[in-house]
Amino acid sequence: MKQITLHWQHGDADGHGSFKEGERVLIGRKADCALVMPSSDRRIHRQHAEVVWKGSTPQLRNLGANPIRLPKRGLALQRGQTAALHTDDAFQLGEVEVFVMISAGAKKVRMLRCHHCERIQPYKPEAMCVQCGFALAGADTVIVDPSQHDSAS
Numbered sequence: 614m615k616q617i618t619l620h621w622q623h624g625d626a627d628g629h630g631s632f633k634e635g636e637r638v639l640i641g642r643k644a645d646c647a648l649v650m651p652s653s654d655r656r657i658h659r660q661h662a663e664v665v666w667k668g669s670t671p672q673l674r675n676l677g678a679n680p681i682r683l684p685k686r687g688l689a690l691q692r693g694q695t696a697a698l699h700t701d702d703a704f705q706l707g708e709v710e711v712f713v714m715i716s717a718g719a720k721k722v723r724m725l726r727c728h729h730c731e732r733i734q735p736y737k738p739e740a741m742c743v744q745c746g747f748a749l750a751g752a753d754t755v756i757v758d759p760s761q762h763d764s765a766s
């Protein structure tokens with residue numbers, strides 16, 4: 614399960630977000646975009662771009678009339694055009710550059726297994742088992758991969 618992190622900086626303002634594989638990421642000036650761009654740059658549309666996933670590769674698509682430039686690759690995406698994104702890519706909306714990092718994604722997380730009923734639950738050694746009320750102080754620590762946990766449920 615991969616994850617994409619997008620980061621922009623413009624003057625004193627900046628914004629960033631990390632999104633999981635398969636998650637659609639809307640980018641623009643509109644406040645409810647997943648990645649909100651600075652409203653001072655009027656060349657950025659309210660909904661200017663989206664990232665959609667093709668398998669484990671994120672793809673950038675231009676939703677607006679103004680082009681999206683990928684200066685390092687000499688590309689300019691017009692409305693409806695897409696480009697695969699790779700780590701260390703950067704693309705430009707208006708004059709704001711957005712930096713791309715793609716990582717292996719969700720970290721494994723620590724959980725506790727109750728000694729009494731064996732239920733796996735959040736890591737709170739000071740708490741009681743949510744199922745049977747047994748103290749979790751002596752429970753076993755287990756490491757789970759949340760992405761596998763999700764697909765199993």
Ligand SMILES: [Zn+2]
Pocket residue numbers: 727728729730731732742743744745746747
């Ligand atoms: Zn229990």
